[in-house]
Amino acid sequence: MSHSPVSDTVVSDAVLADPVAAPIARDRRHPTGGHDPSPAARGHAATMDRIRIRGGRRLEGTIPIGGAKNAALTVMPAALLTDQPLTLTNVPRLADIDSMIALLGQLGTGVDADFDGRAADRRLVLTARAITGATAPYDIVRKMRASVLVLGPLLARHGHARVSLPGGCAIGTRPVDLHLKALEALGARITLEGGYIDARAPSGGLKGNDIVFPIVTVGGTENALMAAVLADGETVIENAAREPEITDLATCLNAMGARVEGLGTNTLRVRGVPRLHAATHAIVADRIETGTYALAAAVTRGRLLLEGTQHGLLEAVIDHLEEAGVSVTATDAGLVVDARDRDLRGVDVMTKPYPGFPTDMQAQWMALMTTATGAAMITESIFENRFMHVPELVRMGADINIHGGSAIVRGQTHLSGAQVMATDLRASVCLVLAGLAAEGETIINRVYHLDRGYETVEARLAACGAEIERLRG
Numbered sequence: 053m054s055h056s057p058v059s060d061t062v063v064s065d066a067v068l069a070d071p072v073a074a075p076i077a078r079d080r081r082h083p084t085g086g087h088d089p090s091p092a093a094r095g096h097a098a099t100m101d102r103i104r105i106r107g108g109r110r111l112e113g114t115i116p117i118g119g120a121k122n123a124a125l126t127v128m129p130a131a132l133l134t135d136q137p138l139t140l141t142n143v144p145r146l147a148d149i150d151s152m153i154a155l156l157g158q159l160g161t162g163v164d165a166d167f168d169g170r171a172a173d174r175r176l177v178l179t180a181r182a183i184t185g186a187t188a189p190y191d192i193v194r195k196m197r198a199s200v201l202v203l204g205p206l207l208a209r210h211g212h213a214r215v216s217l218p219g220g221c222a223i224g225t226r227p228v229d230l231h232l233k234a235l236e237a238l239g240a241r242i243t244l245e246g247g248y249i250d251a252r253a254p255s256g257g258l259k260g261n262d263i264v265f266p267i268v269t270v271g272g273t274e275n276a277l278m279a280a281v282l283a284d285g286e287t288v289i290e291n292a293a294r295e296p297e298i299t300d301l302a303t304c305l306n307a308m309g310a311r312v313e314g315l316g317t318n319t320l321r322v323r324g325v326p327r328l329h330a331a332t333h334a335i336v337a338d339r340i341e342t343g344t345y346a347l348a349a350a351v352t353r354g355r356l357l358l359e360g361t362q363h364g365l366l367e368a369v370i371d372h373l374e375e376a377g378v379s380v381t382a383t384d385a386g387l388v389v390d391a392r393d394r395d396l397r398g399v400d401v402m403t404k405p406y407p408g409f410p411t412d413m414q415a416q417w418m419a420l421m422t423t424a425t426g427a428a429m430i431t432e433s434i435f436e437n438r439f440m441h442v443p444e445l446v447r448m449g450a451d452i453n454i455h456g457g458s459a460i461v462r463g464q465t466h467l468s469g470a471q472v473m474a475t476d477l478r479a480s481v482c483l484v485l486a487g488l489a490a491e492g493e494t495i496i497n498r499v500y501h502l503d504r505g506y507e508t509v510e511a512r513l514a515a516c517g518a519e520i521e522r523l524r525g
C-alpha cells in the first residue's frame with residue numbers, strides 16, 4: 053500500500069505543519085471573524101495541539117449537532133456547476149471546510165463566508181462566475197481526499213480537470229478508479245500522468261449513459277452525479293451509494309435546477325440540463341457527529357440531549373446502542389441518549405454501506421465495547437486498514453485481538469489513561485471516548501486529525517461535565 057502524506061496518513065509532524073487553511077484569509081469575511089480563531093484556522097499551531105482528559109466523569113447536558121462535514125464537502129464543489137451563487141447554511145467550521153474553500157478559491161470561486169453567530173445563522177456563499185483554474189494541486193489533495201470531488205463538476209462545466217491522485221491513507225489504499233470509469237462512461241478522456249488525473253470532456257460535452265458501480269462508492273457516486281447533471285441526455289447510476297450525504301447533494305442539485313430522481317435509493321436517474329442556477333441549501337445534520345456524541349453519553353454512562361439532528365439518519369447505530377442497553381429517544385428537542393445506571397452488553401457490528409452500520413463509527417463503537425460486559429466482534433468490511441486505533445486502545449488497557457478484518461473486544465476492562473497517538477479522524481475521537489471512560493489522565497497527540505471533523509469538541513464535552521482541555525502546540 054502506498055503511503056502518501058494525505059490527511060489521515062501517519063507522517064511526521066513536520067510534513068503536516070503547513071496546513072492549507074491560510075488561503076481562507078482572502079475571503080471577504082473570514083470565518084474566524086478576526087478573533088477567537090478556530091483550531092482549524094490557527095494553522096501551524098493547531099497541528100501541534102494535544103488534548104488532555106481526566107476520565108471517569110459522567111456526561112450530562114446538551115450538545116448541538118452541526119451540519120455534516122461529508123455533506124458540505126460534496127455540496128460545496130457543486131458551486132462549480134453554475135455561474136450563479138450557491139448559498140449554503142449549517143456549514144460546520146472545520147479544517148476540511150477551510151481546505152475546500154481554499155481549493156474552490158483557486159479554481160476561481162468567489163467566497164463570502166459569514167461564520168459568526170449561531171450555527172444556524174452561518175452562511176457560505178460560493179460564486180463560480182468563471183472557472184479560472186482547473187487544477188486541484190497535490191498540496192491540497194494530500195490533506196483532504198474530498199478534493200477529488202471537484203473532478204466531476206469541473207469536467208461538466210469547464211470541460212477539463214486536472215486533479216492530483218489522492219494516493220493511499222491511514223485507513224486504506226482508497227483508489228479512485230471507479231470515479232474515473234464513471235466519468236469515462238459519460239465520454240470523458242482520462243489520462244494519468246505525473247501523479248495527476250487529467251480529464252477532458254469531448255468537444256460536444258459529456259453525454260448521458262448508464263453507469264453501474266461494481267461496489268458501492270460514496271465519492272464515485274457523487275462525482276458521477278455532479279458530472280451527469282449537465283451532460284446531454286439521461287444518465288442512470290446503478291448500485292449508487294445511498295448515504296444521506298448523497299441525498300443532500302441531489303437535493304441541492306435539484307434546487308439548482310438539476311433533474312435527479314430516485315433520491316435515497318440505489319438507482320439515481322439524471323436528466324441532463326444545459327445549465328444550473330442560484331440556490332440556497334441547508335446542509336443535513338452530521339450523523340457521524342451525532343453517533344459519536346451518543347457514544348460519549350454511553351461510554352460515560354451519562355445522559356445527553358443531541359440537538360438539531362434526526363433519528364432517521366443513524367438508525368443502524370441507534371439499533372446497536374439499544375441492543376447494548378442504552379436508551380435512545382427521539383424528542384422535539386433532539387435525540388436523548390441515556391445510559392445512566394445501565395450495564396451495557398457487548399454487541400457485534402459489521403460495517404456496511406448506508407443504511408448499514410457506518411465505517412466512520414467503527415472506531416468509536418470499539419471504544420464503547422471495551423466498557424461493556426462480554427465480548428463483541430467488530431468487522432470492518434469497507435476499508436482494509438481501519439484498525440489503527442487498536443494498539444492505542446490496548447495501551448490504555450483494552451483487551452482486543454485482530455483476526456483479519458475483525459477485531460474481538462473483550463469488554464469490562466479497566467481502561468487507564470495514557471499518552472496516545474491519533475492516526476486518523478475517527479481513530480482520534482475513539483481515543484477521546486476511551487479517555488472519557490478511563491481512570492486518570494489521557495493525552496492525545498496529533499489532534500489535528502480531530503479538527504478535520506469535530507468542531508470545538510473539547511468545549512462541547514466540557515460543557516457537559518468532561519474534564520478535557522486542549523494543550524496548545
Ligand SMILES: CC(=O)N[C@H]1[C@@H](OP(=O)(O)OP(=O)(O)OC[C@H]2O[C@@H](n3ccc(=O)[nH]c3=O)[C@H](O)[C@@H]2O)O[C@H](CO)[C@@H](O)[C@@H]1O
Binds near residue numbers: 123125225226271
Ligand atoms: C468525504 C467523505 O464523504 N468521505 C466518506 C466517503 O469516503 P469515500 O467516498 O472515499 O469512500 P467510498 O465509498 O468511495 O469507498 C468505499 C470503498 O470503495 C473503494 N473504492 C472507492 C472508489 C473507487 O474508485 N474505487 C474503490 O475501490 C474504497 O477503497 C473503499 O474500500 O465514504 C466512506 C465510506 O462510507 C466514508 O468512510 C468517508 O468518511
Ligand SMILES: C=C(OP(=O)(O)O)C(=O)O
Binds near residue numbers: 122196197198412477
Ligand atoms: C474517512 C473520513 O473522511 P475522508 O473520506 O475525508 O478521509 C471520515 O470522515 O471519517
